[in-house]
Amino acid sequence: MGQEIFLLHSKNAPAGDQPEAIAKLIAGIEEGKTHQTLQGVTGSGKTFTMANIIHRLQRPTLILAHNKTLAAQLYHEMLAFFPKNAVEYFVSYYDYYQPEVYIPGSNRFIRKDSAINAQLERLRLSTTKALIERKDVIVVASVSSVYGLGSPDDYRALQIPLQPGERLNLTTLENQLAKLHYEPGGEPLSRGSYRISPHKVDIFPADSEKDAIVVMLDNTQTITQLLRVDNATGEILGDLEHYHVSPKTLYSTSPEQIARACKAIEAELEQRTAELSRNHQVAEAARLYERTTRDLEMLRLQGYCGGIENYASYLTGRDPSLPPTTLMDYLPKGGLLFIDESHVMVPQIHAMYKGDQSRKDTLIDYGFRLPSAKFNRPLAFEEFEKIKPQTIFVSATPGDYEVKRSGGVVIDQVIRPTGLLDPEIEIVPLAQTQEDLLRRIRICIERKERVLVTTLSKQSAEALYQRYTEEGISCQYIHSDVKTEDRVEIIRQLRRGELDVLIGINLLREGLDIPEASLVAILEADHAGFLRSTEALIQIIGRAARNANGKAVLYADKITPAMKSAMDESNRRRVKQIAYNKAHQLQPKSSNRTIDPTINVHIENKDPSMCATLEELCHRITHTERELFRLCSEKDAQKRADTDALRQELDALYRQYIFM
Numbered sequence: 001m002g003q004e005i006f007l008l009h010s011k012n013a014p015a016g017d018q019p020e021a022i023a024k025l026i027a028g029i030e031e032g033k034t035h036q037t038l039q040g041v042t043g044s045g046k047t048f049t050m051a052n053i054i055h056r057l058q059r060p061t062l063i064l065a066h067n068k069t070l071a072a073q074l075y076h077e078m079l080a081f082f083p084k085n086a087v088e089y090f091v092s093y094y095d096y097y098q099p100e101v102y103i104p105g106s107n108r109f110i111r112k113d114s115a116i117n118a119q120l121e122r123l124r125l126s127t128t129k130a131l132i133e134r135k136d137v138i139v140v141a142s143v144s145s146v147y148g149l150g151s152p153d154d155y156r157a158l159q160i161p162l163q164p165g166e167r168l169n170l171t172t173l174e175n176q177l178a179k180l181h182y183e184p185g186g187e188p189l190s191r192g193s194y195r196i197s198p199h200k201v202d203i204f205p206a207d208s209e210k211d212a213i214v215v216m217l218d219n220t221q222t223i224t225q226l227l228r229v230d231n232a233t234g235e236i237l238g239d240l241e242h243y244h245v246s247p248k249t250l251y252s253t254s255p256e257q258i259a260r261a262c263k264a265i266e267a268e269l270e271q272r273t274a275e276l277s278r279n280h281q282v283a284e285a286a287r288l289y290e291r292t293t294r295d296l297e298m299l300r301l302q303g304y305c306g307g308i309e310n311y312a313s314y315l316t317g318r319d320p321s322l323p324p325t326t327l328m329d330y331l332p333k334g335g336l337l338f339i340d341e342s343h344v345m346v347p348q349i350h351a352m353y354k355g356d357q358s359r360k361d362t363l364i365d366y367g368f369r370l371p372s373a374k375f376n377r378p379l380a381f382e383e384f385e386k387i388k389p390q391t392i393f394v395s396a397t398p399g400d401y402e403v404k405r406s407g408g409v410v411i412d413q414v415i416r417p418t419g420l421l422d423p424e425i426e427i428v429p430l431a432q433t434q435e436d437l438l439r440r441i442r443i444c445i446e447r448k449e450r451v452l453v454t455t456l457s458k459q460s461a462e463a464l465y466q467r468y469t470e471e472g473i474s475c476q477y478i479h480s481d482v483k484t485e486d487r488v489e490i491i492r493q494l495r496r497g498e499l500d501v502l503i504g505i506n507l508l509r510e511g512l513d514i515p516e517a518s519l520v521a522i523l524e525a526d527h528a529g530f531l532r533s534t535e536a537l538i539q540i541i542g543r544a545a546r547n548a549n550g551k552a553v554l555y556a557d558k559i560t561p562a563m564k565s566a567m568d569e570s571n572r573r574r575v576k577q578i579a580y581n582k583a584h585q586l587q588p589k590s591s592n593r594t595i596d597p598t599i600n601v602h603i604e605n606k607d608p609s610m611c612a613t614l615e616e617l618c619h620r621i622t623h624t625e626r627e628l629f630r631l632c633s634e635k636d637a638q639k640r641a642d643t644d645a646l647r648q649e650l651d652a653l654y655r656q657y658i659f660m
Contacts, residue, residue, distance in 0.1 A: 005136040007084055008055035010048070016415030016580070018045055022052045024411050029057060029336070029390055035405040037342075037393040040413035041573060042542035043420055043591060046394050047074060049413065050338050051081040053392070060137045061336045062328070062389075066344040068092070068142060069488070073513075074340065075140040086134050088127035090141040090327060093120040100307065102362050109368065112307060122191065125207035129246045131330040132156060141327060143348050146379040148312060148324035150250045160245040162215055164223045170196055181248040182206070188231055192248040204231050206248040213243055253315050258303055261314035262296050268370050269293075276367060284367030292370060313375035320375040323383040335389045342393035342402050343535055352378040396542055397535040414573045416545075419586035422573045423520065423541055423550035427563075430524070433555045434467075437521050440553065441473060441501055449518040450494055451501045452543050456524055456531060461503045468501060475501035506531060507543065515546040515591040519553065525563055526556035537566035546591040 014022055021038060028036045040046035054061050063078070065071040068091045075089045098113040130137045132155060139145075160176050162168075177194050185193030185204070192206035201215040212231040216224045226240040253261075269292045276285035298305035313320045339345050356377050363369040379387075393402040403410060414422075428436050437453070444451050455461045461477040468475045476490050476499050493499045495516055502517075520543050525532060537554075544550035552570075554563060581588065 004055075004058060005085070006055050006058050006082060006138075008051055008081055009083055010051070010081060012048070012417070014045075014048070014052055015417035016044065017413040018049050018052070018417070021049055021411050021413045022056070025049075025053055025392060026056055029053075029392075033390070033406075035391050035393070035402075035407075037395075037398050037402045037406040037410045038413060039396065039398055039410045040394060041396050041416070041422065042539075042545045043416050043418065044413045045417055046340075046413065047077045048081075050340075050392075050394065051078065054082075054138060054336070057336065059334055059336045060131070060135055060332045061139070061338065062145070062331050063138070063140045063338045063340060064145065064345050065140060065142060065340045066348050070341065071140050071142050078138050078140060082138060085136040085138060086130040088130050088137060088139045089120075089123045090127040090139055090145060091120060091124075092142060092144040093117055093124055099359065100363065100368070101359055102366050102368055104362065104366065118191075122207060122209065124250065125246065125248075126209075127327070128152075128155060128250060128330055129207045129244075131327075131332065132159075132246075133244060135332060137332075139327070139331075143345070143352055143378075145327040146349055146352060146384055147326060148309075148376055148378070149326055149330075150247075151316065151318070151325050152330050154316075155247060155250070158247050161242065162213070162223065162226055162245065163242040164226055167220070167222050168201075168215065168217060170198075170201070170221065173201065177203075177245070179254060180245065182245075203245055205245060207246055211237060213240070213245070253303070255303065257315055257317065258299055260317075261311060262299055264314045265292065265296060265311055265370070265372075268372055272370055281367065284365075286367075288367040288370070291368065309376045310369055310373040311376075313372050320372065323379055323387070324375075324377060326379055328379075328384075328387050331389065337389050337391045338394055339391060340394045342395045343397050343399045346393075346399060346401055349379075349384055350381045353380040397538045399535070414576055415580045416577070418591060419577075419581050419588040420545060420548060420550070420591070421577045421581075421588055422570045423544040423552045425541065425552045425554060425567050425570055427525075427554050427556055427559065430526075430555055430557050433523060437523075437553070437555070438468075438471065438473075440519055440521070441468070444519050445473075445500050447518070447549070448497065448516075449547065449549065450499075450514060450516040451519045451521065452507055452514070452517050453501060453503045453521045454507055454523065454531075454540055455503060455505055456527060457505065460523070461505055464503050468503075473501055474499050475503060477503040478507065479505050506536075507540065513546065513591070514543070517544055518547040518549040519551055520544040522552065522554050524556070525554035526558050526560045528560065528562075532560070532562060534562040534565040534569075537562055538569055541566060541570060548588040548590045 017040075021040070025036055025038060038046065038049065040049065050063065063074055065074055071089065071091055075087065079087045093116050095115040095117045098110065100112040101110045102108070103110075127139055127141075128149070131139070132152065158180055160173070160180070174194075174196060181192065182203070183193050185195055187195075189195060189202060189204035189212060191204050191208070193204055195202040199217045199219075201217070202212060203215070204212040208231075210231055211228050214225075214227040214229050216227065218224050226243055228237045228240055229235060230237060269289065273285040273289050276282075276288065295305040295307065295311070299308070299311075308315070316325075318325065357374060360369065360374050360377075364371050364373060391405075393406065395402065398410060441451050453464065455464060458479045458481065461479055465475055465477040476493070478487050478490055482490070490499070490502065491514070494502050495514055497516075502514075520540060522532075522537065522540055525537070530536065541552040544552055556563065559567075580586070
């Protein structure tokens, strides 16, 4: 295999189903299989399985996660497994992001509004630099990875190589740094700035957390020493054999590129305004002319304008018929892709392109943007499929797509190294919900265990919170109106015992790992829809799988097909788990996870009516569309009746999307 570059640090060896799953997945990769699926139950150590595969295959790896919180959790775990390697984190650098939207029905235009998180921006720059320069890279990324970036070739061409023994022209260096958008700085330097003196150059790279680069020069301006120093204290941290200064932005453009782009934009503007005028859209033509002319003035004066991404096809010079350049293009050849929680991530990637193009079609039709604005876009799913490397889907509930792409073969990982079993499932009639659940909650409180309750609406979650508070129960609710940072704190409070009950609608999106939770209560479990599908029920039930006393109670008057499938799958796993524990004399033991996560991802939704994340909403839209298509193909009268409710749900989701 050659020298190992990915060194796995762990006190534990693979156990339970992990050794067999690891061996099968590695064999599949080495046989050239393009797609495989790992069906791993909650708490079975799927991340550890991924880490072992990376270590044994020694390949650069991209891991996709469906939101920032889960990505941060995976990033932290991979950092612990591979402390000597380049473990990187690549997500959207916005604390909040409101794209520009036009709503024809109400003649309402919503301007783009956003706030960039400097730390997340630095981590993105660190990711691309690592992928360009190293082979021992593991990147944990969100769906942001399918959006357009600058070209890797352009990125390499802009890098400034520094090496002891080489001559350095300071005037040339200053011009090169300016092209990288670096600025002259003071003492101490800020990130992305530099300071030049006759015998020393100080540079604080835009992708560095705290280390600056000091270039020592002799009288002939030859580099005598290259040092890595602490930017805050000046402490010398070591010598460097070489260093490449990388761009401050992934969208760097030269003045020549901007000049060429402006000419091309003017040509398209003239053509488009003439077309709108011929169609008697005089107001739209005037609006487009005014907005675009203003952008051109800013581009010529400052090299930048608001909404510059809408002119990306001209600024990059890339053929618009080609797919956009994305993070996938930075991944070295022979790379590996894990799609974590693939049952959510795959529909999310599907939805990104459709949502983006639909929003821009409206902006173009009504004279807010040029038609070329559509070329700045995420990958279409078909394009994503063509460029992705060998892929392993990871999920407790893989979807039909994953199973089909894996040739119908699913690799099971249902044995937990801790001996924990899938929760017991009990069904209780709806009429007994309040009395029965309150009784169970009080029993859990006496045992110092926690309870998770899932409802179907914000109103019911808040009403239940009010009722339990009046009963003296320490509880809180979580839904899309609750800011992400507040949700993180609520979960910490639950784990610390400051709260006993957490009430939510779709608690799955939080990536809940709460070993203290022994009871999951699913209200109205027999309701038809996205929140009570087989996949959702399996995932929700699994929230109690980290506790040795885990139990799930489904409040329902009938057993729906989704409920039956979920219960059958849970029983299948329990039978296998019990047999394994008996054979190995293993006693179930509750998981033990630290309460305060190392990484706290800050995401703020400016408008409280917005969903927690665009990714979640797009997933729900895609899932609802798929469910509607399935029901429409059925001939059963009741199923046909259910399509009306689903259509209303889909309409509401689309209305919600345009405000995001």
